[in-house]
Amino acid sequence: MTSNQPGANGAAQSAPRPYVVAVVLTWNDVDMARACIRSLIGNGYRSMQIVLVDNGSDFPTIAPLEREFPGLVTVQLSENTGFCGGCNAGMKKALEMGADYVFLLNNDTIVDSIAVSELVKAMEERPETALASALMLYPGCERSVQDYRSVVHRDRARVTRFGADEPASEAHRRTVETEFAPACAVMFRARALNEVGMFDETFFTNWEDYDICLRFVDAGWKILVVGTAEVVHMEGQTTGLASPFITYFSVRNRLICLCRYASASGILVNTPYILRTFFWQVRSYGFTNMACHWAFAKGVLHFLLGVRGKGTAPTSRDDKRTGKKR
Numbered sequence: 001m002t003s004n005q006p007g008a009n010g011a012a013q014s015a016p017r018p019y020v021v022a023v024v025l026t027w028n029d030v031d032m033a034r035a036c037i038r039s040l041i042g043n044g045y046r047s048m049q050i051v052l053v054d055n056g057s058d059f060p061t062i063a064p065l066e067r068e069f070p071g072l073v074t075v076q077l078s079e080n081t082g083f084c085g086g087c088n089a090g091m092k093k094a095l096e097m098g099a100d101y102v103f104l105l106n107n108d109t110i111v112d113s114i115a116v117s118e119l120v121k122a123m124e125e126r127p128e129t130a131l132a133s134a135l136m137l138y139p140g141c142e143r144s145v146q147d148y149r150s151v152v153h154r155d156r157a158r159v160t161r162f163g164a165d166e167p168a169s170e171a172h173r174r175t176v177e178t179e180f181a182p183a184c185a186v187m188f189r190a191r192a193l194n195e196v197g198m199f200d201e202t203f204f205t206n207w208e209d210y211d212i213c214l215r216f217v218d219a220g221w222k223i224l225v226v227g228t229a230e231v232v233h234m235e236g237q238t239t240g241l242a243s244p245f246i247t248y249f250s251v252r253n254r255l256i257c258l259c260r261y262a263s264a265s266g267i268l269v270n271t272p273y274i275l276r277t278f279f280w281q282v283r284s285y286g287f288t289n290m291a292c293h294w295a296f297a298k299g300v301l302h303f304l305l306g307v308r309g310k311g312t313a314p315t316s317r318d319d320k321r322t323g324k325k326r
Contacts, residue, residue, distance in 0.1 A: 016047040018120055020187075021099035023090035026107040027055040027080060030064055032234070033107040037069055040105075045116040048103075049073060051093050055086035073097070082204035082310060087183070091198050095190055102188045108234040109185050115229040119187040122175050122226045130192035130221030131213075133181035134231035135172055143168040146233055149225055150180040152214065155266025156273055157258035159210070173227040181223055183209035185231040192221055202308035206246060207253035214261055242285035244295035244314035250281070251299030252307075291316060 022040050026033040033052065040050055052072055054061045056079040066072055075089050087104055094102040101120060105111070111134075119132050136147040148163035159180050163172055183199075186209075196219050199208040213223055258267060258274070267274070278296075285292040295314045302311055 018047065018100035018124065019098060020045060020048040020101045020103055020116060020120060021094035021097050022048060022050045022103040022105060022116070023053060023087065023094055024050065024105050024107055025053045025055055025083070025086045025090060026057070026061055027086070028057045028059065028061070029107055030061050033061065034065060034068065036105060036107050036109055036111070037065065037072070039109075039111040040116070041069070042113055043111060043116040044113070045120070048116060049097065051075060051090050051097075053077065053086050053090040053093075055082075056080035082201070083183075084199040084201045084203050084205060084208045088198045088201060091188070091193065095193065099190050102190060102193065104183060104186050104188065105231075106184045106233065110232040111185065112230040112232075115185075115231055118229040119226050122224055122229075123187060123189060126222065126224065128220075128222045129189065129224050130196070130216040130219075131181060131186050131188045132224040132226050132229075133178070133187075134185040134229040135168070135225060135227045136182065136184055137168060137230055137232045139232050139234050145172055146235065147182055147184075148172055148227070149176050149178045152179040152210070154214070155262040156270045156277075157210075157254050157262065158277065168230075175224055175226050175228070178223050178225050179217060180210060180213045181225065183212075184233050192216060195219065196221070203253050203256070204249060204308075204310045204313070206249035207257050210257055211260070214257075242289075242292060243317040244291045245317045247281075247285060247292045248295040248299040248302075248313045251278070251296050252303045255300065255303040256308075291318075 024033055024036050037050060037052070050072055052062060052065060053075040054077060056077045062074045062076055066074060073093065075093050077086060077089060081089070091102050091104065101123060103116065103119070115134050119134065123129050123132050135145065138144045138146045145164050145166050145168050147161060150162065151160045153160065196215050200211050203211065216223060282296065291314070
C-alpha cells in the first residue's frame with residue numbers, strides 16, 4: 001500500500017523523511033472509510049502509512065477493510081470514546097510509529113491526489129507551523145468552499161470564517177495563516193503534539209478543535225490553510241448537524257471554551273451577542289424540536305455542574321431538519 005511498512009513494533013523501518021501517518025477515524029461505517037482510504041492511497045505520497053481507528057462500532061468495520069487494504073494499521077477500541085478519544089488513540093499510534101507528521105481525517109472525507117504532498121511541503125517550509133488544514137470543499141461538481149481562513153473571537157467563543165460558501169477560485173489556492181482550523185483534514189507536526197498535547201478528552205466531541213487551536217497559538221505555534229491541498233468533506237454524516245446529541249455537546253462545550261479562553265469583562269460586554277447566537281442555534285433546529293430543547297437545557301446544566309466527558313448526553317443522532325438518522 002505504501003513504500004514503507006511499519007515494523008512489528010509499530011515503528012517505521014528506515015522510512016524516508018518526512019514520514020506521514022494518516023489517521024482515519026470511523027464509527028459504524030465501512031463505505032465512507034473505504035473511500036477515504038482509497039483517496040489517500042491515490043495520493044502516491046511515498047513515505048506514508050495509514051492507521052484506521054474503529055471507535056467502538058456496533059458491528060465489525062476493520063476486518064473487511066484489512067482484507068481490502070493489506071498493510072493497513074488498525075486500532076480497535078472496545079467502546080466509543082468520542083471524537084476526542086478516538087482521534088487521540090490514532091494519533092498516539094502514529095507517534096509510536098515515528099511519524100514526523102500526523103494527518104488526521106474524518107472518515108467522510110475524500111483527499112485530492114496532491115493534498116498530502118502539498119501539506120507536507122507547506123509545513124516543511126514553515127517550521128513554526130503546528131498544524132496545516134486542507135482547503136475544505138463541499139461535495140458536488142460546483143466546487144464550493146466549506147472552510148478556509150478563520151478569525152477567533154475568544155470573548156464570544158465564536159469563529160468568523162472568510163472565503164467560505166464561495167465558489168472555489170484561484171484566490172483560495174494561496175497558503176494563508178489562520179487562527180482556527182476544523183479537525184476534518186488537518187496535518188499535525190509531531191513535535192507540536194508532543195509539546196502541547198492532543199485533544200482534551202473531557203470535551204468528548206465538538207469544540208475540541210477550537211480548544212487545541214488556541215492551545216497551539218498560545219504556545220507560540222502557527223496554523224496554516226494550504227489552498228492547493230483540497231479535501232471534500234461530506235459534513236455531518238456521523239453526528240448530524242442538529243441532533244439532540246450534537247446540540248448537547250455544542251452548547252456545553254462552547255460554554256467551557258468561553259470560560260476557558262475569554263476574559264470576565266469580555267464575557268460581560270458580549271453577553272447580548274452570546275445570548276443572541278444561542279437563540280440562532282435554537283431557531284436553526286426548530287422551535288418545536290423538544291428533543292433538542294431538552295438537550296440544550298441539559299448542556300447548560302451539565303456545564304454548571306461540571307459534568308465533562310460523555311456524561312449522560314442524549315444518544316439520539318436523528319437530525320430533525322433533514323429527517324435522517326445518523
